[in-house]
């Protein structure tokens with residue numbers, strides 16, 4: 533029996549066929565069971581900020597596991613309090629900020645959704661979210677996710693959510709004093725690395741403040757330094773009411789958090805929300821170590837600089853299949869002129885490069901934040917060869 537047979541028999545089918553089985557990782561590289569090496573420009577979907585098996589990650593897990601892993605939220609632990617303070621500092625919340633810990637992006641957004649309801653009460657039943665944005669797969673976060681094909685099999689949704697186009701005009705038309713919160717994904721990763729219009733976040737801040745609605749920014753994919761700032765909203769110079777984080781914060785350890793900036797979080801009172809595992813000593817120690825490493829290695833700046841280099845590489849390859857780049861820092865979407873993204877992912881994997889296709893005409897590149905010239909040079913050669921191979925077999929550029 534092959535691993536494919538085992539996976540086909542034992543795992544739920546919600547993910548489709550697994551593309552490979554990896555047995556080991558180190559830095560920006562992965563190895564499969566046959567000993568083949570792959571350059572990893574997906575990093576577990578923007579999760580492995582430090583790459584695989586980084587010594588700081590390994591040391592934090594080992595040391596904390598040998599000290600204290602979990603005690604429940606009846607008690608505090610030093611790594612939990614340290615991470616809360618660290619997140620408040622890098623997000624710039626000031627003293628009024630508060631942190632709720634969960635174990636995933638969806639849990640962070642569930643907490644944010646509940647915060648929106650507490651804020652809205654019966655006077656503000658409306659919750660706004662953006663068409664095509666992705667906020668998670670649980671019933672609450674699916675209700676916030678503006679993709680009809682994802683919601684359809686699971687109707688009815690949690691009520692109250694309305695989807696609006698990502699334009700300032702749509703925002704102006706939709707906001708009134710009955711809106712509890714506006715959820716914004718600052719660069720829509722799952723939708724194909726789609727940016728918001730210029731000035732959108734500033735307008736969103738202004739309009740939500742005017743109407744007393746919370747501005748909640750989903751930084752789950754964009755956070756932890758990926759876009760060249762700690763969080764994407766910081767490029768816009770605004771202060772949201774809350775952000776949600778997960779993915780890259782833990783560097784591969786599952787953790788998520790809701791971070792509030794003002795008095796909104798005072799709305800949570802004992803008994804209104806919780807999680808058994810959320811904020812456990814092990815997860816918070818690892819995330820604390822990952823963030824400290826991002827800071828000490830200057831990886832927020834590296835994300836900005838390597839992201840710019842990556843764009844130069846895509847431009848230099850100059851394939852007729854490529855229409856251009858979207859995104860910011862090391863969250864890069866490569867637009868394709870033909871719907872060949874899946875073929876390109878397969879051609880790249882055959883050559884030892886892991887990339888991702890969020891849709892038929894986009895390649896998403898989200899490598900570890902600590903990549904350097906060696907990885908970028910290797911990427912250029914492998915990606916160019918993959919594009920050539922696809923052009924030969926499938927491409928008919930217009």
Ligand SMILES: *Cc1c(COP(=O)(O)O)cnc(C)c1O
Nearest residue numbers: 636637638666667668750752753
């Ligand atoms: C991945 C993602 C989520 C969901 O996170 P999970 O950890 O998979 O629950 C939510 N929002 C955004 C923007 C994401 O990229």
